[in-house]
Amino acid sequence: MPSVPLVEVTRGSSRECLHRGAVAVVDREGRLRYATGDPDLELFLRSSAKPLQAIPLVESGGADALGLTEEELAVTCGSHAAEPVHLSAVRSILSKAGLDERALQCGAHAPGDAEAAAALVRSGQAPTAIHNNCSGKHAGMLAACRTRGWPVETYRASDHPLQREIAAIVCAFSGAARETMALGTDGCGVPTFHLTVCEVARAFARLADPSGLPSRRAEAVRRLGRAMVAYPVLTSGTGRLNTVLLEALGDRLFCKTGAEGVYGVALVGRGWGIGVKIEDGNSRGMGAVILETLRQLDLVTASELDALAGYHRPTVRNHEGRTVGAMRAVFTLEQVSSPEGAYSRGVAPHTPSA
Amino acid sequence: MPSVPLVEVTRGSSRECLHRGAVAVVDREGRLRYATGDPDLELFLRSSAKPLQAIPLVESGGADALGLTEEELAVTCGSHAAEPVHLSAVRSILSKAGLDERALQCGAHAPGDAEAAAALVRSGQAPTAIHNNCSGKHAGMLAACRTRGWPVETYRASDHPLQREIAAIVCAFSGAARETMALGTDGCGVPTFHLTVCEVARAFARLADPSGLPSRRAEAVRRLGRAMVAYPVLTSGTGRLNTVLLEALGDRLFCKTGAEGVYGVALVGRGWGIGVKIEDGNSRGMGAVILETLRQLDLVTASELDALAGYHRPTVRNHEGRTVGAMRAVFTLEQVSSPEGAYSRGVAPHTPSA
Numbered sequence: 001m002p003s004v005p006l007v008e009v010t011r012g013s014s015r016e017c018l019h020r021g022a023v024a025v026v027d028r029e030g031r032l033r034y035a036t037g038d039p040d041l042e043l044f045l046r047s048s049a050k051p052l053q054a055i056p057l058v059e060s061g062g063a064d065a066l067g068l069t070e071e072e073l074a075v076t077c078g079s080h081a082a083e084p085v086h087l088s089a090v091r092s093i094l095s096k097a098g099l100d101e102r103a104l105q106c107g108a109h110a111p112g113d114a115e116a117a118a119a120l121v122r123s124g125q126a127p128t129a130i131h132n133n134c135s136g137k138h139a140g141m142l143a144a145c146r147t148r149g150w151p152v153e154t155y156r157a158s159d160h161p162l163q164r165e166i167a168a169i170v171c172a173f174s175g176a177a178r179e180t181m182a183l184g185t186d187g188c189g190v191p192t193f194h195l196t197v198c199e200v201a202r203a204f205a206r207l208a209d210p211s212g213l214p215s216r217r218a219e220a221v222r223r224l225g226r227a228m229v230a231y232p233v234l235t236s237g238t239g240r241l242n243t244v245l246l247e248a249l250g251d252r253l254f255c256k257t258g259a260e261g262v263y264g265v266a267l268v269g270r271g272w273g274i275g276v277k278i279e280d281g282n283s284r285g286m287g288a289v290i291l292e293t294l295r296q297l298d299l300v301t302a303s304e305l306d307a308l309a310g311y312h313r314p315t316v317r318n319h320e321g322r323t324v325g326a327m328r329a330v331f332t333l334e335q336v337s338s339p340e341g342a343y344s345r346g347v348a349p350h351t352p353s354a
Numbered sequence: 355m356p357s358v359p360l361v362e363v364t365r366g367s368s369r370e371c372l373h374r375g376a377v378a379v380v381d382r383e384g385r386l387r388y389a390t391g392d393p394d395l396e397l398f399l400r401s402s403a404k405p406l407q408a409i410p411l412v413e414s415g416g417a418d419a420l421g422l423t424e425e426e427l428a429v430t431c432g433s434h435a436a437e438p439v440h441l442s443a444v445r446s447i448l449s450k451a452g453l454d455e456r457a458l459q460c461g462a463h464a465p466g467d468a469e470a471a472a473a474l475v476r477s478g479q480a481p482t483a484i485h486n487n488c489s490g491k492h493a494g495m496l497a498a499c500r501t502r503g504w505p506v507e508t509y510r511a512s513d514h515p516l517q518r519e520i521a522a523i524v525c526a527f528s529g530a531a532r533e534t535m536a537l538g539t540d541g542c543g544v545p546t547f548h549l550t551v552c553e554v555a556r557a558f559a560r561l562a563d564p565s566g567l568p569s570r571r572a573e574a575v576r577r578l579g580r581a582m583v584a585y586p587v588l589t590s591g592t593g594r595l596n597t598v599l600l601e602a603l604g605d606r607l608f609c610k611t612g613a614e615g616v617y618g619v620a621l622v623g624r625g626w627g628i629g630v631k632i633e634d635g636n637s638r639g640m641g642a643v644i645l646e647t648l649r650q651l652d653l654v655t656a657s658e659l660d661a662l663a664g665y666h667r668p669t670v671r672n673h674e675g676r677t678v679g680a681m682r683a684v685f686t687l688e689q690v691s692s693p694e695g696a697y698s699r700g701v702a703p704h705t706p707s708a
Contacts, residue, residue, distance in 0.1 A: 003372075009614075009635065011538035014548045016398050017614055017635040018357075020374065044370050107673025121475040132673055184365035185678040194368045260363075260371055280634035281363065281371040319461025319486055324539040 004037040004331060006278065007285030011316065011325035019285050021261065021278040023293055023333065026201035028209045028271030030175060034297070034333040039198035043277040044184050045170065046192055047079040048200060048258030050137050051207055051224050051266075052173055053190075056165050057140050058220035062147030066096040073227035074234035076140030079257060081237025082111030082131040089234060090130055093139040097146045104129035105156055106138045106188035113237055134188035136234075141190070158183055158191045167191065173206045174199035187259060200275030204264040207254075209271030225266065228254045241287050241311055248308060252299060255290070257283065263290060267299065285327045287311030292329035358391040358685060360632065361639030365670060365679035373639050375615065375632040377647055377687065380555035382563045382625030384529060388651070388687040393552035397631040398538050399524065400546055401433040402554065402612030404491050405561055405578050405620075406527055407544075410519050411494050412574035416501030420450040427581035428588035430494030433611060435591025436465030436485040443588060444484055447493040451500045458483035459510055460492045460542035467591055488542035490588075495544070512537055512545045521545065527560045528553035541613060554629030558618040561608075563625030579608045579620065595641050595665060602662060606653060609644070611637065617644060621653065639681045641665030646683035 009017035022037025032039055054076040057063050063073060071085075072093050080086035094100055108127045111117040120127060129135055138155075141162060145152045150161050157163060170193045171178045182194035195203075207225065210218035228235050232246035235256070242257045245265075255265040261278030263286055276289055291312040294300040305312055316325030363371035376391025386393055408430045411417050417427060425439075426447050434440035448454055462481045465471040474481060483489055492509075495516060499506045504515050511517060524547045525532045536548035549557075561579065564572035582589050586600035589610070596611045599619075609619040615632030617640055630643055645666040648654040659666055670679030 011398050011546070012536060012548075014398070014536040014538060015396055016538070018633050020634070042369050044365050044368070107675075109673050118475050121472050122478070124476070182366060182368040184368060184370070185672060185676070187672045187678075189672055189674060189676075192365070194366075279372050280374070280636055282634055282636055318539060318541045318543055319463050320543060321461075322539070322543075324541075 002038055003041055003279040006037070006329065006331050007288050007327050008330045009285070009316065009325065009327050016325065019261075019278050019280060019282060021276065021280075021289075022197045023289065023331065024198040024201040024275045025293070025297065025333065026198065026205045026273045026275070028205055030202050030205060032198055032201070032336045033272070034335055035198075036331040036333050037197070039201075040196045041277050041279065042194060042196055043200070043262050044186075044192045044258075044260065045195055045200065045203075046186060046258035046260060046262050047134065047137075048256045048262045048264040049166075049170060049193060050077045050079070051221075051228070051254075051256055052169050052203065053137055053166050054140050054224055055169050055217065055220050056162060057144040057147070058223055059217050060144065060148060062144050063223075065147050066093075066143055068093060068096065068143070070227045071231050071234050072096075073140075073224055074231035075136035077224055077228055077256065078136050078235040079133040079242070080136055080234070081113035081133070081240065082116045083113045083233070083237055084116070085233060086136065086237075087130055090135045090139045093136070093143055097139070097143040099142055099146070099152070101128065101130045103142050103152060104132070104135055104138050106132040106134045108132060132188060134186075138188065138190075156190045163191050167193070170195075170203070173203040175202050197275045197277045200262065200264050200277070201273040202275075203273065204266045204275065205271065205273030207264075208266035208268050208273055225254045225268065228256075241283075241290075244308065244311060245290065248304060249294070249300065257286070261286070265290060265293075270299075285314070285329070287314060288327055288329040289331075292331070293333065296333045356392055357395055357633040360391070360683065360685050361642050361681050362684045363639070363670065363679065363681050370679065373615075373632050373634060373636060375630065375634075375643075376551045377643065377685065378552040378555040378629045379647070379651065379687065380552065380559045380627045380629070382559055384556050384559060386552055386555070386690050387626070388689055389552075390685045390687050391551070393555075394550045395631050395633065396548060396550055397554070397616050398540075398546045398612075398614065399549050399554065399557075400540060400612035400614060400616050401488065401491075402610045402616045402618040403520075403524060403547060404431045404433070405575075405582070405608075405610055406523050406557065407491055407520050408494050408578055409523050409571065409574050410516060411498040411501070412577055413571050414498065414502060416498050419501050420447075420497055422447060422450065422497070424581045425585050425588050426450075427578055428585035429490035431578055431582055431610065432490050432589035433487040433596070434490055434588065435467035435487070435594065436470045437467045437587070437591055438470070439587060440490065440591075441484055444489045444493045447490070447497055451493070451497040453496055453500070453506065455482065455484045457496050457506060458486070458489055458492050460486040460488045462486060486542060488540075492542065492544075510544045517545050521547065524549075524557070527557040529556050551629045551631045554616065554618050554631070555627040556629075557627065558620040558629065559625065559627030561618075562620035562622050562627055579622065582608045582610075595637075595644075598662065598665060599644065602658060603648070603654065611640065615640070619644060619647075624653075639668070639683070641668060642681055642683040643685075646685070647687065650687045
């Protein structure tokens with residue numbers, strides 16, 4: 001099954017665009033349970049990897065050794081908008097690790113937050129690495145290197161011990177094989193991981209229920225999930241999809257957006273995971289995809305959907321702000337009749353909780 | 355035939371995204387000659403309509419009555435980046451029409467040109483309607499209303515005589531039927547037109563060879579095409595795709611980008627037209643689509659393609675500016691074996707030149 005229509009974009013009463021892709025829903029044993037489109041649709045994990053990339057810092061005791069706060073852990077998992085709250089959390093992590101902004105090797109781009117971007121221009125300053133949406137992740141990587149005694153200058157290299165450990169974690173959680181998983185270079189310069197939609201869902205299922213993992217790793221996963229739910233804005237920015245989902249539904253999930261149309265959701269209570277790839281990389285309809293998936297899985301109430309209508313059924317507005325069109329999800333998840341088939345590629349199920 | 359893969363986006367050596375859509379190539383008799391994907395793929399014409407929307411101003415003698423220059427005609431057909439050269443051309447049109455910026459009803463957005471946008475923020479000013487990429491089109495519409503004695507306050511309404519005349523022109527050029535063609539509201543507030551990829555190609559074929567049209571209309575089309583070729587930057591912005599194509603290939607074509615992945619090319623010498631729709635609305639691979647189409651039609655030389663390699667085979671860069679991926683066209687145009695089929699929907703061919 002190829003990629004299928006996920007979101008239709010209309011103008012007036014006629015179709016203007018279509019976003020195709022795939023959604024996979026995996027249970028706590030790693031089995032594909034629901035899907036639409038090709039669960040093997042390929043992608044790079046991009047920033048949806050951040051909760052996995054933060055594990056070495058916490059699991060090793062590094063976060064405790066440095067006295068990192070929950071806000072600071074949340075921003076290590078975040079793709080932030082460079083609002084003041086984000087910059088101060090990132091600076092604090094670096095300071096606790098005995099470093100400063102000069103250690104960040106993520107490259108610079110303008111703040112995602114419009115007001116922060118305008119303030120920077122007004123001040124006559126150019127964006128620096130701290131404004132990069134990945135600076136929290138990079139600060140966390142640097143902090144992990146400091147507490148593990150690894151070199152900080154080369155922390156982005158794929159053969160650096162931190163990046164090797166992260167790649168092993170990505171494989172352990174997703175079921176991908178390290179020998180065959182392709183790497184790419186992420187927008188921020190660190191390795192990123194070529195996976196399938198089903199593998200993203202499997203990784204987030206293990207994030208949702210880490211009970212079968214070694215206890216220090218399981219506790220690290222739970223702590224990172226709690227931090228993201230406790231500080232939604234730190235994972236993204238005010239009013240953004242990832243923030244809003246955590247604010248509204250943090251009692252049952254945590255989630256992480258990735259560039260180029262990737263999304264992962266850890267359904268904590270159920271121990272399931274959702275993976276999404278919009279084939280064309282455009283995330284404008286991602287709220288519709290995630291909320292419609294949750295609706296079809298009966299994991300969100302009608303009143304919650306009403307409150308999130310601006311994300312579930314986004315409008316298209318013209319430059320005056322007038323509504324001229326709409327986006328809506330157009331897919332139906334199909335139940336996978338023999339979920340054992342998920343193991344056909346030789347992926348071992350992770351040990352279910354006792 | 356549904357939409358087909360047009361552009362693949364890779365990171366490292368693996369696929370990250372795919373942009374699907376359709377391309378249609380129509381000859382001077384309005385017949386579909388080459389295509390990939392569904393030539394009936396639907397779209398809104400958006401800013402690719404601008405050369406058509408400018409016709410009433412020129413055809414009626416209004417442009418001459420007001421003494422509009424070739425630069426000013428080019429910006430009425432343009433989607434500009436709000437560089438100083440654009441703003442001064444738009445202001446000049448309005449002034450010649452006895453109006454000023456307050457007459458523009460296109461809504462405001464920040465300048466497309468990064469330097470112009472930063473300069474505006476530094477000056478402490480908010481964007482206004484003049485910065486809207488469509489302000490040249492709107493100034494031209496207002497100028498047409500002034501010279502035709504039509505009301506200027508209501509120029510955006512679909513039942514305004516100007517908009518009715520434009521809709522009739524869109525139908526006459528594209529072959530769409532006025533009774534069935536759906537309208538939407540464009541980002542700038544004027545009507546936009548729901549067409550197919552083949553109809554876009556047909557409209558641009560008639561722009562390429564207007565010889566079968568009434569002489570005043572044919573001369574208006576030629577004059578607008580000449581203006582776009584003479585002033586490429588006025589149609590878009592420095593270094594942008596539409597500008598670059600006109601600069602490099604203006605001896606054989608003129609062209610116009612539209613929002614949400616639309617493009618039209620008028621192959622002037624041959625009298626043919628090209629229509630493109632990227633189904634998902636993302637235009638980042640449009641250079642690859644247009645240049646690959648021209649390559650397959652043998653309308654661009656190898657050395658020209660080399661010089662335009664940054665548009666034909668764009669790179670994906672990370673925030674440091676390092677190349678981490680690439681885009682490349684992945685389609686093959688197919689010759690239509692019985693081009694008479696293009697008339698199956700009852701569209702009359704336009705009269706070929708003598």
